[in-house]
Structure formats: C-alpha cells, structure tokens
Amino acid sequence: MLSTKSAELNTCYDNAVKTEPAAAGKVTVLFTVEKKTGKISNVTADPARTTAPQSLVTCVVTAINGLVLNPGDQRDRQCNVRIRFRSARSSRGCTAAARAASGMTSV
Secondary structure, eight states: OGGGGHHHHHHHHHHHHHHOTTOOEEEEEEEEEOTTTOBEEEEEEOGGGOOSOHHHHHHHHHHHTTOBOSSOOSSOEEEEEEEEEOOTTTOSSBOHHHHTTTTOEEO
C-alpha cells in the first residue's frame, strides 16, 4: 500500500530535514479502510506512538489520506501503520520496512 507513496513520503522527510536537519522518528498513523471501496479515510496520527516532528507528521497524514486498497473488504476496518524516518546522518528517508508497509496492522 505505502509503496505507491514512497516518493511522497521521502519528499515529506526531505522537506522536514530542511528546517530540522536531525529530523527523525516514528509516525504511527491510524485510519479506516472503507468496506467495498477500500478507500482509506479518517487518517490521524497517534500522538502516543509518534515521535517525529509535527511538520513531518502532518505531511505523512496528508500523503496517506485518500489511498485506495484494491480490493476492498467485507467490513469497515480500523488499521494502523508505523513509519520510521531516520536522521540524514544514518540513512536517507523512510526505512525499507515502511516503504514495504510491513508495519500495517488491523485494530
């Protein structure tokens, strides 16, 4: 799912680093996958499990909002995904695990 947004997520990180060179941390995003359509809606960041700068969090939420999973599901489903961004000193942008969306779970 997030693989379609990897360039946009990396742009979010690149923009955050321009104002905060050591920008890093996790963004845990909560959302609903709508039944039948698969549209992702009600996207919010979980402040208790998010450590990245607010500018990065806002950009990530915007990037994920409106994605569509194909096919949809049998019912509306609450999910979350955690994306880890690393400091430019350790590596560039979001981790490979985030790009592969391996952190997505249903709640």
